[in-house]
Amino acid sequence: MKKFLFFVLSLTALFGKTSAQEIGIKTNLLYWASASPNLGVEIGLGKQTTLDISAGFNPFSFSGDKQWKHWLVQPEFRWWTCERFNGHFLAAHLIGGGFNIGNLSSFPFSIWDSLEDYRYKGHAFGGGIGYGYAWMLGKHWNLEAEVGVGYAHAWYDQYSYAEQGAKTRSDGNKNYWGITKLAISFVYLF
Numbered sequence: 001m002k003k004f005l006f007f008v009l010s011l012t013a014l015f016g017k018t019s020a021q022e023i024g025i026k027t028n029l030l031y032w033a034s035a036s037p038n039l040g041v042e043i044g045l046g047k048q049t050t051l052d053i054s055a056g057f058n059p060f061s062f063s064g065d066k067q068w069k070h071w072l073v074q075p076e077f078r079w080w081t082c083e084r085f086n087g088h089f090l091a092a093h094l095i096g097g098g099f100n101i102g103n104l105s106s107f108p109f110s111i112w113d114s115l116e117d118y119r120y121k122g123h124a125f126g127g128g129i130g131y132g133y134a135w136m137l138g139k140h141w142n143l144e145a146e147v148g149v150g151y152a153h154a155w156y157d158q159y160s161y162a163e164q165g166a167k168t169r170s171d172g173n174k175n176y177w178g179i180t181k182l183a184i185s186f187v188y189l190f
Contacts (some may be wrong), residue, residue: 021085024050024142026187031056034068040185042078042085050084052076052091054183065103067119072097074181076130085142085189091130093148095180098123102159119165122156122172128180140189148181 022044031038038056045051057071076093080086102119128150135143154176158169 021140021189024085024187024189026052026054026144026185028054028056028183028185030182030184034058035060036070042187044084046084048080048082048084050078050080050089052078052093067100067102068104069100070097076181078132085187086134086136089132089134089146091132091146091148092127093130093150093181094125094127095150095152096123096125099154099156117160118168119159120156120172121159122154124152124154124176126150126152126176126180130181132183134187142187142189144183144185144187146181146183146185147179149178150180152176152180 024042026040026042028038028040036056036058038054040052040054042050042052053073053075055071055073058069060069061067072095074093074095076091078084078089078091081088081090100119100121102115104115128148130146130148132144132146137143152175154174156172156174157167158172159165159167
């Protein structure tokens with residue numbers, strides 16, 4: 001966490017002196033609904049542009065040896081149609097992370113054929129474009145919604161579904177086209 005805050009302060013020093021509502025700290029409620037803690041920071045670059053960097057992870061195993069372990073980092077450049085942190089915005093983002101998922105009967109936006117029978121462990125990288133809207137709830141609070149679509153490439157190993165299961169395939173690759181970002185976030189501006 002200290003390294004993350006140092007990174008944020010370094011970026012603000014790089015882009016100039018900060019004043020009111022030039023930085024936002026946020027959390028995506030949809031990630032929390034999937035038991036995935038997350039945090040993001042958004043920094044004003046200009047009157048209509050910001051840089052958003054969000055990260056999330058899920059280190060948990062669930063009952064019945066179900067797993068949706070993952071981590072991800074998603075930097076995003078935003079162009080606001082009116083002023084930053086208010087109203088409509090268009091975005092371009094990258095996404096990267098790692099995963100260890102398996103023994104699930106269904107998985108949203110899945111590119112995996114047989115999650116009930118196998119566990120997949122690997123990494124993914126991609127990017128996309130997005131559209132969002134931010135509602136000002138007060139001087140320091142926003143509610144933000146965004147959807148993004150794009151491409152991601154995953155490389156993985158396949159295991160029998162249990163955590164300690166045997167490797168059944170090495171060097172698997174998958175390509176995914178579809179939703180790459182979905183967020184409903186609370187934002188604190190300062």
